[in-house]
Amino acid sequence: QVQLVQSGAEVKKPGASVKVSCKASGYTFTSYAMHWVRQAPGQRLEWMGWINAGNGNTKYSQKFQGRVTITRDTSASTAYMELSSLRSEDTAVYYCARWFDFWSGSIYAGSAFDIWGQGTMVTVSS
Amino acid sequence: AIRMTQSPSSLSASTGDRVTITCRASQGISSYLAWYQQKPGKAPKLLIYAASTLQSGVPSRFSGSGSGTDFTLTISCLQSEDFATYYCQQYYSYPLTFGQGTKVEIK
Numbered sequence: 440q441v442q443l444v445q446s447g448a449e450v451k452k453p454g455a456s457v458k459v460s461c462k463a464s465g466y467t468f469t470s471y472a473m474h475w476v477r478q479a480p481g482q483r484l485e486w487m488g489w490i491n492a493g494n495g496n497t498k499y500s501q502k503f504q505g506r507v508t509i510t511r512d513t514s515a516s517t518a519y520m521e522l523s524s525l526r527s528e529d530t531a532v533y534y535c536a537r538w539f540d541f542w543s544g545s546i547y548a549g550s551a552f553d554i555w556g557q558g559t560m561v562t563v564s565s
Numbered sequence: 566a567i568r569m570t571q572s573p574s575s576l577s578a579s580t581g582d583r584v585t586i587t588c589r590a591s592q593g594i595s596s597y598l599a600w601y602q603q604k605p606g607k608a609p610k611l612l613i614y615a616a617s618t619l620q621s622g623v624p625s626r627f628s629g630s631g632s633g634t635d636f637t638l639t640i641s642c643l644q645s646e647d648f649a650t651y652y653c654q655q656y657y658s659y660p661l662t663f664g665q666g667t668k669v670e671i672k
Contacts, residue, residue: 474661483663483664483665484609484652484654484663485663486660486661486663498659500660501660502660534608534609536608536609541614541615541618548614548618549596549599549615549616550597550599550614550656551599551611551614551620551654551656552599552601552609552611552654553611553620555608555609557608
């Protein structure tokens with residue numbers, strides 16, 4: 440079945456970097472965009488950026504520009520999100536999510552995050 | 566960035582009730598809106614896209630409406646498994662943004 444499996448929880452010190460992986464299965468990895476969304480405790484979901492898994496092009500939220508890098512390994516059907524210069528406010532659950540375009544025949548019918556990883560808890564603490 | 570504001574932030578309801586959640590965008594987003602359900606400790610689950618199209622496998626008691634700046638998610642007959650937090654999300658422009666969530670609790 441279609442699923443995204445993320446790497447395990449991480450504990451990091453302020454100033455360090457973290458790299459979270461997201462392994463896709465059950466579909467053609469290079470045919471879809473992969474996004475990263477985070478959720479700090481008790482907070483709303485926050486979009487970080489995305490990668491075109493086919494050609495590797497990326498787009499990042501201005502909030503994280505310069506600190507986040509999203510990459511992919513097509514041979515492993517895996518996307519990665521690396522966040523640097525960590526601070527306590529980066530403590531959150533990080534999700535990968537597949538972006539899906541819906542079509543009605545040849546007519547575009549909408550888009551959404553249709554499949555999500557299970558989430559990776561990243562704790563930043565000294 | 567487009568600001569998404571949901572109301573109420575939380576509500577208490579009983580099984581069988583009709584529940585309506587609203588989502589307002591800070592600018593027009595046509596119908597580029599999705600709704601998600603999230604249960605504690607779990608990833609969000611897609612319910613509706615394009616403001617009113619039900620995702621495959623989602624029960625028909627869920628429905629969405631609206632366009633432009635004002636949207637609603639309605640649960641026609643609340644079931645026990647529907648107690649969760651609901652988020653709207655716009656995809657009209659980057660950065661993609663979410664509402665703050667509406668927690669549906671048991672009365």
